[in-house]
Amino acid sequence: MASPNLDTVRKDISGTDKQLLELLAKRRQLSMEVAKSKLASSKPVRDTTREQQLLVELIETGKSLQLDAPYVTQVFHSIIEDSVLLQQAYLQQHINPDTIAHKVRVAFLGQQGSYSHLAAQKYFARKAEEVIEHGCKTFKEVIGKVENGLADYALLPIENTSSGGINEVYDLLQHTSLHIVGEVSVPVEHCLLVATATSEEKIKTIYSHFQPIAQCSEYLSHLPEVAIERTDATSHAFEIVANMARDDVAAIGNADGGRLYGLTAIRTGLANQKQNYSRFIVVARKPIDVAEQIPAKTTFIMSVKQRPGALVDALIILKQNNINMCKLESRPIPGNPWEEMFYVDVESNVSSSNLITAMEQLNDITTFIKILGCYPSDDISPTEPVVD
Numbered sequence: 001m002a003s004p005n006l007d008t009v010r011k012d013i014s015g016t017d018k019q020l021l022e023l024l025a026k027r028r029q030l031s032m033e034v035a036k037s038k039l040a041s042s043k044p045v046r047d048t049t050r051e052q053q054l055l056v057e058l059i060e061t062g063k064s065l066q067l068d069a070p071y072v073t074q075v076f077h078s079i080i081e082d083s084v085l086l087q088q089a090y091l092q093q094h095i096n097p098d099t100i101a102h103k104v105r106v107a108f109l110g111q112q113g114s115y116s117h118l119a120a121q122k123y124f125a126r127k128a129e130e131v132i133e134h135g136c137k138t139f140k141e142v143i144g145k146v147e148n149g150l151a152d153y154a155l156l157p158i159e160n161t162s163s164g165g166i167n168e169v170y171d172l173l174q175h176t177s178l179h180i181v182g183e184v185s186v187p188v189e190h191c192l193l194v195a196t197a198t199s200e201e202k203i204k205t206i207y208s209h210f211q212p213i214a215q216c217s218e219y220l221s222h223l224p225e226v227a228i229e230r231t232d233a234t235s236h237a238f239e240i241v242a243n244m245a246r247d248d249v250a251a252i253g254n255a256d257g258g259r260l261y262g263l264t265a266i267r268t269g270l271a272n273q274k275q276n277y278s279r280f281i282v283v284a285r286k287p288i289d290v291a292e293q294i295p296a297k298t299t300f301i302m303s304v305k306q307r308p309g310a311l312v313d314a315l316i317i318l319k320q321n322n323i324n325m326c327k328l329e330s331r332p333i334p335g336n337p338w339e340e341m342f343y344v345d346v347e348s349n350v351s352s353s354n355l356i357t358a359m360e361q362l363n364d365i366t367t368f369i370k371i372l373g374c375y376p377s378d379d380i381s382p383t384e385p386v387v388d
């Protein structure tokens with residue numbers, strides 16, 4: 001039997017891929033129609049019962065086409081996530097018409113390829129056609145760009161699953177007039193990146209930002225002879241290693257980011273936690289409204305009286321109003337030794353009646369309270385199909 005002609009088969013694959021893209025674009029259009037109907041009916045964007053039915057049907061159909069269930073599930077989780085995010089973006093633009101912009105100016109730490117840059121690309125993918133990037137050297141500069149009107153949004157990392165809360169950002173939030181308008185989580189896959197052919201044993205100096213160094217502390221503890229040099233951002237480390245072009249220096253950062261500087265990964269998975277994620281917040285000069293049909297989060301800061309049980313009393317108010325707290329951080333208040341500012345994230349919309357009541361009650365028992373923002377929750381956890 002004659003073997004298939006490679007060029008012919010590749011042509012067929014390219015044609016099939018184009019059809020897949022056309023179908024994905026058509027599905028997006030249908031999803032937008034659903035969004036319009038939900039806007040009129042006020043139904044929630046997410047319908048996990050419908051998603052479950054859909055996945056069960058798709059797995060059945062997949063089987064008859066020799067497509068295995070994990071593959072079908074993985075592909076459709078990604079398609080449904082896109083559809084939900086698209087609908088959310090549509091409803092958000094509808095209730096915040098002044099945020100609709102063709103071009104947005106975004107400030108973040110580092111340059112192309114930094115984790116903040118990747119987070120900015122992910123966050124604005126469905127929200128703006130063009131992102132004008134303002135790479136900065138410090139978090140202070142990132143915030144300053146928006147405060148001074150030189151950028152519309154700033155992206156700031158707030159926590160990481162390996163190294164915890166990012167104190168510098170929490171402290172800056174205490175004093176800024178900006179508001180949190182969004183959040184985005186990105187997988188942070190740290191790699192050892194080099195400019196020339198070399199091996200891990202030859203590396204004498206590693207360049208990276210303070211955060212990846214902290215998140216890879218276990219890996220680095222096995223390399224006591226290697227000098228660690230801190231840089232302003234991972235993209236800065238890529239630049240240094242690319243310019244040196246030596247076989248005894250390496251950078252730690254994201255493989256895709258490093259590739260932009262001509263670097264290759266010689267080792268992957270360096271973070272202490274296998275599931276290494278960073279959550280970024282997006283801040284702007286004006287607060288936004290969050291549509292009722294979208295799961296919202298609200299972040300506020302408060303300080304409480306110095307007396308036994310003062311924090312417990314505050315948290316009980318959240319419980320009594322049936323509000324779920326998903327994060328609590330404390331940071332020192334500059335100038336007031338041993339006093340703490342608490343950062344609280346709740347799964348609730350700031351305009352919901354229970355959060356309005358809770359805020360009024362908290363106002364009476366706290367010494368300071370300020371809402372930093374209400375924004376759509378980034379958590380689109382995949383729906384699992386129920387298989388009998």
Ligand SMILES: C=C(O[C@@H]1C=C(C(=O)O)C=C[C@H]1O)C(=O)O
Nearest residue numbers: 034045046047050051080083084
């Ligand atoms: C498209 C819809 O909205 C959301 C997205 C879905 C999808 O892309 O298939 C399914 C259910 C909803 O979570 C819908 O409600 O039908």
